[in-house]
Amino acid sequence: MPQHTATAPTGTPTSPAIWRDTERCYRVVAARDSRFDGQFIMAVRTTGIYCRPSCPALTPKAKNVSFYPTSAAAQANGYRACRRCLPDAVPGSPDWNVRADLAARAMRLISDGTVEREGVPGLARRLGYSERQLGRVLTAELGAGPLALARAHRAHSARLLIEMSELPLTDVAFAAGFSSVRQFNETIREVFATTPSQLRAASLRRGRKDIDGPSGATLLSLRLPFRPPFDADGVLRFLADRAVPGVEHIVTGEDGITGYGRTLRLAHGSGTVRLSPRADHVHCELRLTDLRDLSSAVSRVRRLLDLDADPAAVTRVLGTDPALAPLVAAVPGMRVPGAVDGNELVLRAMLGQQVSVAAARTAASELTDALGEPVPGEGTPLTRLFPTPARIAAEGADILRGPARRIAAITSVAAALAEGTLDVHVGRDPAELREELLACPGIGPWTADYVLMRVLGAPDVLLGGDLALRRGAAALGIDAASLADRARTWQPWCSYAGMYLWRANS
The missing domain is CATH 1.10.10.60 (Homeodomain-like)
Structure with a gap:
């Protein structure tokens, strides 16, 4: 750089x-x-x-x-x-x-x-x-x-x-x-x-309270604080819709989704996390093979759930829009789901281009089953890590299905991530990263902006070309042609406005 x-x-x-x-x-x-x-x-x-x-x-x-x-x-x-x-x-x-x-x-x-x-x-x-x-x-x-x-x-x-x-x-x-x-x-x-x-x-x-996990790992029980209100149901449903079996696991109960878990690829080893929202905190059970990864794992989980957000600031702006105001009042504390791994999010976003959420999840599941590394531990639904970019670059063409051009684009980006010529991490400048992403074959504006929103936690990104988002806007009486002009009144919280529009389409 x-x-x-x-x-x-x-x-x-x-x-x-x-x-x-x-x-x-x-x-x-x-x-x-x-x-x-x-x-x-x-x-x-x-x-x-x-x-x-x-x-x-x-x-x-x-x-x-x-x-x-x-x-x-x-x-x-x-x-x-x-x-x-x-x-x-x-x-x-x-x-x-x-x-x-x-x-x-x-x-x-x-x-x-x-x-x-x-x-x-x-x-x-x-x-x-x-x-x-x-x-x-x-x-x-x-x-x-x-x-x-x-x-x-x-x-x-x-x-x-x-x-x-x-x-x-x-x-x-x-x-x-x-x-x-x-x-x-x-x-x-x-x-x-x-x-x-x-x-x-x-x-x-x-x-x-602490207990030993399998294979010598340590299981820590933590309380992750947040600023209320917190729309836990919304963020868990978003993650559940996109969950890849083996990498992620959804816990359901009589009241719907009650928890979420996933595997983690960290600097010194693998880990798993299980999250259960409570009234004033998120209960976090974290299993690590190397405790040097503790602070990094906690930081990534907090970004995944957007726990450091200031919902009052979001409400002050979005609550003044006559179309959004009823939904903002009905669903306070909306969060923008983040990511625990920038490389994984980029590749999964590419798998989701121009296909349904379900189709993207199926493609990611097939990649994981074939190329993902097993996670130590028995009797748990969290069994595999999402494949590394290097593995996808080398073998992904044999697993992926669809147009040859699309497969070539995914493996090309995976190679760039593996080599470090494309570096996706939370410290990147948004404008520079967007430019680099758009220069990659097969990555368009939707994917680039989606990566900025979820990996960097960029709060002011509106995926205006997203079909589901535009349908949600229409359901709230916002004309698609005027969406860009309307978004100026939502700054700097367009990412949160987009989550409300997605909610309106559900």
């Missing part, structure tokens, strides 16, 4: 960063408004502690507080995490999905564990910037450089492993990405004002 020469990030946020508006932030803190948890951090100078906005402790005086965009920025200024409100155990900032600038793209990659796997040079290379440019932009935008942001990420991963597994603390240190046990101990003391052994003892007193 070519290096950019500009020193400023590409793209701009859709609105000013809330943490810079100190008066508004203090009003939020005084109201203990949980909708803003994860969107900024409050640090109290008199105690040296940083908290989430809804912390139940006594509200400090305005003159004694400072606000930061991230926990890493608070830590870099000498503050430690509040043990009462656990400010890292909240939904992430929706800015990282809404924004397409360098800082937001870097945060998505950091949360996926890129720094732990590839270091800061690898992070800079993926973003197309020099290390110096990257550090300058992140420090200016987020109050901390890439190393400090990664350190905060490691601390959060370590806390999860300390509290949710029986892994020896020495092993926790390296699984969380620390280079030494000493660095691990010092970071935990600085961030949480306690030792790793004290954190584990406290979790045991609270009745921590």
Whole structure:
């Protein structure tokens, strides 16, 4: 990827960063408004502690507080995490999905564990910037450089492993990405004002639950928070309609779909996840063959369900449209389903071009049955990983059915993904990735935009050429010819408007 020469990030946020508006932030803190948890951090100078906005402790005086965009920025200024409100155990900032600038793209990659796997040079290379440019932009935008942001990420991963597994603390240190046990101990003391052994003892007193999975894997039970409301039924139905047997599994009950599971291809091994929405969180059972993949797996699952979205912001815009308003009121908390693997999503999107959802699912199932790798473990419906691009490039032509030109396009793109000439990950610039996708044979605007919407979590993509979406618009009285003009009033939430239009067609 070519290096950019500009020193400023590409793209701009859709609105000013809330943490810079100190008066508004203090009003939020005084109201203990949980909708803003994860969107900024409050640090109290008199105690040296940083908290989430809804912390139940006594509200400090305005003159004694400072606000930061991230926990890493608070830590870099000498503050430690509040043990009462656990400010890292909240939904992430929706800015990282809404924004397409360098800082937001870097945060998505950091949360996926890129720094732990590839270091800061690898992070800079993926973003197309020099290390110096990257550090300058992140420090200016987020109050901390890439190393400090990664350190905060490691601390959060370590806390999860300390509290949710029986892994020896020495092993926790390296699984969380620390280079030494000493660095691990010092970071935990600085961030949480306690030792790793004290954190584990406290979790045991609270009745921590964890069990061993098959083949030596570890099964962790986690609570994934979200900002209510959350249309769990909608996102689960979307995933169910496209579920590939073996790779994905749908759990149904008397009230309809109650859960979803799938296999995961991660940096250090395979895994599986089972998700069950609850009233105020999503229950997540995560089985990993290598615990170094914990933070990356959690990050990917959160993107899959769009758990960091700000539904209130979406409602404020879409709820003013007279055609959408009744549906927005009837189905609050709409989410845009994401993806756990960019390569897989690109290839499955190509399989879905100009065919029905059912036909695309059948094609993906045939590929998986023939070329997918088995996942260890018996007695589970999650048995296979979706095939790698390299395997599809080499053998896909023998499995795929349909026009030769279509098969050649799919195997050609698979080869580009395998070779790295087409690189699809959450840190890509949307405009650059779209251009690269459109340059590939067999990829049109619908597929390119669908990839941006699901892989990057781009919030402002409207698949205007989609037949089902246009039918949904017609059902709501929106003329297809005026759809593009109407979409301008939905910005920056066109992706969510599209989900409502799809819902209107169902």
